[in-house]
Amino acid sequence: MDNVLPKPLPEVNLPPLKQVGRPLRRVDALGKAVGATVYAADYSMPNMLHAKVLRSPVPSARIVQLDVSKARALPGVACILTGEDVKGAKLNTDLPGQTGREARAGSDAPVLALDAVRYVGEPIALVAAETLALAEKALQLIEIEFEELPGVFSPEEALKSGAPVLFEPDNVVARYKIRKGDLEAGMAEADAIVENTFKMPFVEHAYLEPDGGVAWVDEQGVINIRVCTQVIEHFRSIARALGVPQNRIRIRGTMVGGGFGSKEDITVEIFLAFLARETGRPVKLVYTREEQFAATAKRHPFTITHRTGVKADGRITAAQITMVADSGAYPYLSPYVLLYATGMAAGPYRIDNVHVDSIAVATNQTFTSAFRGFGGPQAAVAYEQQMDGIAKALGLDPLDVRRANYITTGDSTVTGQVVRSAIWSEECATRALHALGERTPDTETKKVGRGFSNTLQSYGRITWFHDTSRAWVGIEQDGTVVIRCGVPDIGAGQSNSLCQIAAEILGVPLEQVTIYATDSAVTPLAGTSTATRQLYMSGNAVSLAATSIRERLVGRAAKELGVGEEEVDLANSRAVVTDDESRFIELTSLAKLCASEGIELSHLSQFNAPFTDGLDPETGQGDIWPDFTFGAQAVEIAVDTETGQIELLKSAACHDVGRAINPAAVQGQIAGGSHQGLGYALLEEFELENGYIKTPSLAEYLVPTVLDFPSTEVIVLESGTGVGPFGAKGIGEPALTPAAPAVANAVADALGVRIPELPFTPKRILEALGKTKAQA
Amino acid sequence: MTAQHTKQQVRLTVNGRAHDLLVEPNTVLLHTLREIGYTDVKNGCEIGECGACAVLLNGASVNSCMVLTVQANGAEIVTNAGLGTIDRPHPIQEAFADAGAVQCGFCTPGMVISTKALLDRNPDPTEAEIREALSGNLCRCTGYGQIVGAVRLAAARLRDLASIPSSSLGEEGREDDPEDRLLAPDEPSEGGVANG
């Protein structure tokens, strides 16, 4: 594993591009840098009320009595809503959030608790008042009497017979199974069987921008909601909850200050909609940081067991994998997170005989939902540690064990889906390892360890959602370009990528492209900014639209210049004859010419992902995702054997991104995702004890600072084989997936024993070293 | 709470502009600034843990959520928006935009303020000094690498403007070209390029 040389890449001939592939300054960067960009909480409207949410302080209780009379009587309080007032309104928490199938997983949550509360932080009542201070005072005046009920605080507890039931009939919110090949035969064939169990905790997104927004009823009676969100299509669920037609709710999304999946759920919008309607006035609601911790989604804790049959040379003959996820108090997106983990349970390896059994279980804890990777990172923490565990059991080099099992293009995953794009797992792993350089020697008190991981992570949504995206592209009469697209920009450059693609295809500088985005009433709906799908889906939609326009421009220009269409290119805001650049038409002239002849220089395109049916319920076989991104990460750590502290010495990540639309943005995604994954392994745990939160703020919940880890060295490979525009794959979620598993393997390498639970705190390290006794 | 609290008259000079305000003592500077229009100062946590609300208070970088407005009476305050605009950005802001250091942008105002405080005192900081100066600002998007690069780029550009010779080279051993608006990432990508 040391002194590894990068595996040579196959020859790839990517067509040269002019703007795509360059690290241009992003269209949103300067506005943000000078503080001009307006975020959701920065908006104010005249006559605006301020809202607060009353939340449960207990994890499991019956609401005996709720008395809002004193609060209502406080001068300046405009409105109080309780569960009684919104009875019957349900929050559809599992909807794909866009067109296509509404295949309900069946998760609903009440808008406000009515008879009982199931988690600390559950919303009970809403207050809207003239000032924030008054709203907070009103909260204090609401009187509530609870009868505490027994609760369940782990999947194990929730599965016991006789346990309180949060989700009928047995607290199991979702279950899947995969049955591929012949497990018994595969195990019988094995020379050894290796079994390990791995645990992962709740994790908090901790984006810098708290959830918030402003809602008002406009002059047409349409409820407008300005909100930081990853999904503007929530207007459908909100309309349903309010009992109004879907075309009477308008979501105006803002530039989002980080989402990572938690802004995929409906957060403040539903409360704002009710209050705006009730009061007839604009209402503003912004969560506090403590509210973020208590009242928004977390990453699913998982316990994953791998039992793997292997030959002496490292080849896997059979695998039996069980997964138990903690769904928290309400299902939200648990059924899909579980599906992702299940579908990626075995990693980028060929296993002909495999059983996977997975369940998600309800508990009286903060609900779990989408978080970057969506079950993929958890699966990877298990399968990559298992691969190293197999290497150790067989006395083999961990990289050789990978080599004996990598899938290659044309092979299938555990669900039998054939992967058609490039699979450069070994190319990535060898580069990441090579980048670590010479191994740092141990000192008397510092034990150095190295570890790496190979991962796969899907991009694009589950294909049986029948995902679509739309974008409108047009050219103004002065040759500038407009894009209209519903895409929410959550900071990864979603809107910039679309601009750069249009700029490339239409031959205009990026500065000449403007995007109007994220308004459910006026921009074509582009679906969620989740599941690493925007570049793929909306990028392709923009590509289609821009190409349509290009064809018309080129056609008209060719006629004008008296040459064949194939001799005309668009570049530098001109239509030029490729072999004789002195012959050209300025785009402004061409645009006016087309306009006068009625040639439409705008186009609305829809891009459809592959449409499939669901997986076979008995075997779990079928296609799930459009494609996967393959990557690797390698880290070197030093463990202080006296204090248990871990110092990250080096980190390198290598991913095949298909094609980097903007290399600086790709670098940022990989570096940033890696950082979140490193935090997952070393620092972060959202702790609950009997349902009570022990890490309620950023003082207790430790997010990596600039001093905690060195920057991850980023190595980008481009196979050009992605299904996104220009052969791009997706990188948003894949960037995070390999980090924690690499650290886990490095820790095991340093200690000689494996700690089965994240995060690797100093206390756990010392216990593993036998320096202290584990305390119950 | 039955006590009568007396509002206090304060004068804040924000980005060069004087504001005379009547404020409750229990208001923090963060909320006052946002209320009077400086929404570039962001609220990330209100307990001094994230740095999103950082401003310069009489030249020192502080969390504005941890300053009572009444304590800032008479002070000179600089927020990120006071340093530059889209039409005339400050070199630090421009460096952030050019170096890929801005993703969601929510931490950026605070980062720029901490950078200003650093470069005002130390025009040629080492990487360790840069990281130290940013130690109170959390970022959840970038992994900090490009932000550190942005600070280095800003320092180089400011030195150029002031014609101060540089004693430190960039990490890779090459000097930052202040005219270079299109920054290559540290590692060239492979696969699309001829040699593997």
Add this chain to the structure above:
Amino acid sequence: MPLPEFEFLRPKTLDEALEMLSTTPEAMPIAGGTNLIPDMRKGTYSPETVVDVSKLPELCCIRRAEGRLLIGGAVRIAELLEDPMVAEDAPILPEMARSFANVLIRNRATVGGNLVNSAPCCDSAPAFLVLDAEVELASLVGTRRLPLSEFLVGAFETARQPHELLTAVRVPILSDRSSSAFEKMGLRKISCMAKVDVAVLVESNDDGACEVARIALGAASPVALRAKEAEEALVGRPLGPEAIDTASERAASAVVPRTGSEYKRQVVRALTRRLLAAAAERGARR
């Protein structure tokens, strides 16, 4: 939670401040506010009146007098990093300040504020304890001084009476032969509560025997303390590995509570050994 409502007073002189603290019911002084503001937000404190002492000239200065370094109560932690007198007379203070919270907090937090809070994880206390610091408490009836170890009574409890103000920390100027070291161990590199703080200060004579040995622990007990038994293991002996080992073992035993804190004891043991070795190596200060 929002901040509770309170009256705000800004005295222009120390006497005015002391007057206010004596006559105003439920008055609390504020300087940097980096403890008081989050604590008020949490509901820990709800004073009727807050008295701003952050600009009182007597509290803002660092000076030498009477063979001591006098650090005003409202001196910012950041100043401990920048002031040349502090670097010269008490180098353990900038060493401590480097790991104190983060750069933004340091620009507001004050020495006095950190000490009167007396949190178990108070970072400055162990450093001041090995300096044998005294605190100066002023009130209308006069000024009294007491050793820091007596001032820090317990977790969030000090000997300060409500009408008193911590005006200065008085640090005896060290001899040329002393050397010191400080380390904070937290779960994150910066900006977090200490899991363990260790501060040491040693001074050896011409024959190489240790004459002065001071070891202080933070976050290892309800209140920062000097590990006296550990110190006794060093005095009169050369500062060699055996003596250091014994001292480290005894420092570990000083961790409170005795049970359930194996991890802290292990860390105290390790850090004490390392810091004593480092201090021994630093040898003479000049």
